[in-house]
Amino acid sequence: MKKILLLCLAIFVSFAVNLDDKQKQIYQSIAPSDEMDNYKENIKDTYIATSSLVLSVKDYKKQYFVGEVFSLELSAKTTENTEFDFELSFNKNKELIFLNPEAKWQKNGDEYNIKLYFEAQNSNAKLESIEVALSRNKEVFQRSSLLLEPLNFKRVNADKNYSQIVANELSVKRTRTSYFDDKNLMMIIELWGENTNLNDFHLKDETLIKQRIDNVRGDFNSSIAFYSAIFAPNKKSLDFSYFNLNTQKLETLSIAVELSADESVSTQSDLNPKNNDLVFYKQLGLWIVAGLCLVFFVFKRSYIALAIAILVLTLSFFIDTDTQTGVVKSGANAKILPTANSTYFRTSKQDEKVEVLAKRQNYIKVLFEDGTIGWIDEKDLQEN
Known part of the structure; x- marks a missing residue:
C-alpha cells in the first residue's frame, strides 16, 4: 500500500513539473476544497476585550431587618463597542434571596446601571461580592468582581400574629367574607404595601384551615395582593401585625368576620343539593296532605279523600330531587367568585366529577367531591 502511494505521489510531482506556465496558472487559481479542512485544525475565533470593565455601587445601608x-444600585462601565450580554452572579448564601433576576440593564453612555433587590430570610444571610461578566455568542470574554462591605441583618421582635411583612406601610383596602363550603368561611383581603414583598404574607394561626397569597401586582416600592384564608364560622376576627420601618415597631390590624351582604346563610341553601331544604319541605308538605286525606278516608270512608291522597302521594315522588352533574376538565381553575379578577383557590389535577349548583354569565358554580365550592369557566365543564 505504501509503495502504491509513493508511486502516485511521484507521478503527481512529475505531472506538476511538466506543466507549462499557462497550465500552472490555471492550477494555482483553483479554490481550496472543503476537504482540506480534514487536514487542518479548527481555529476558534475568540473575541478579545479591548477595554476594561469597572464595577461600582452607590452608597447603601449596612444593616437591615x-x-x-x-x-x-450597581453600575458597570465599559467602552466595548461590540454587541454583548451581561451575566450576573453573586457570592452569597441561600439565606439571602435575589428578588428580581429578570431586571434589565439601562445604558447611559459607556455606563450601564441596574437596581438589584434582595431579602434576608434570617440573620445568617450573607452577600460578599457581585460578579459581572460580558459574553458574546454565549462565550464570556471579560469579567469583573466587586467586593461589598459586610451586611448585618436583625430579627424582628415579632408577636404571635406577625404576618412576616416588613414594610414602610401596610394597609387593607377591601375585604369580603363568604361561605367556602357548607362548613367553613373564606375571607379575602386586598392588601396594599409600600417597600415590601407581599408574597411573604403568612400567618401562624392554627385556626386557619388554609391560606394563600395571590395576584401580586406592582413592584417592591408599591404593590397590591389578595390574601385569602379559610376558617370555621366561629372565628370572630382575623388579626395580624407587621413591622413598620418608619416607626420601627409592630403595627396591628384587626378585621371583623362578617358575611358579605350577598353571601348570607339564606343564599346558601344550594350548597349541597342532596339536602336542599326547599325540595325537602315541598315533599314534606305533600306527604302531610296525603296523610290527612288518608285519615279522613279511614274515619269518613270518603273515596274522594282516598283518591286525593293517592294523587298527592304520587305527585310528591315527581318532584325533581336529582342534581345536575358534570366533569371539570383537568387543569381547570376554580375561582372564589364569578368575576374576572377573582382569586383562584384550586386547580384540578385530573378530571373531577362535580355537582352543578348555579350559573352566572359564563361562570358555573360547582360542588366538588371534597365539599368545596367554586366558580369555573363554562368551557371547562363537560356533561357527565
Missing part, C-alpha cells in the same frame, strides 16, 4: 426588601 430580616424580611426587609433592600436594593443595591
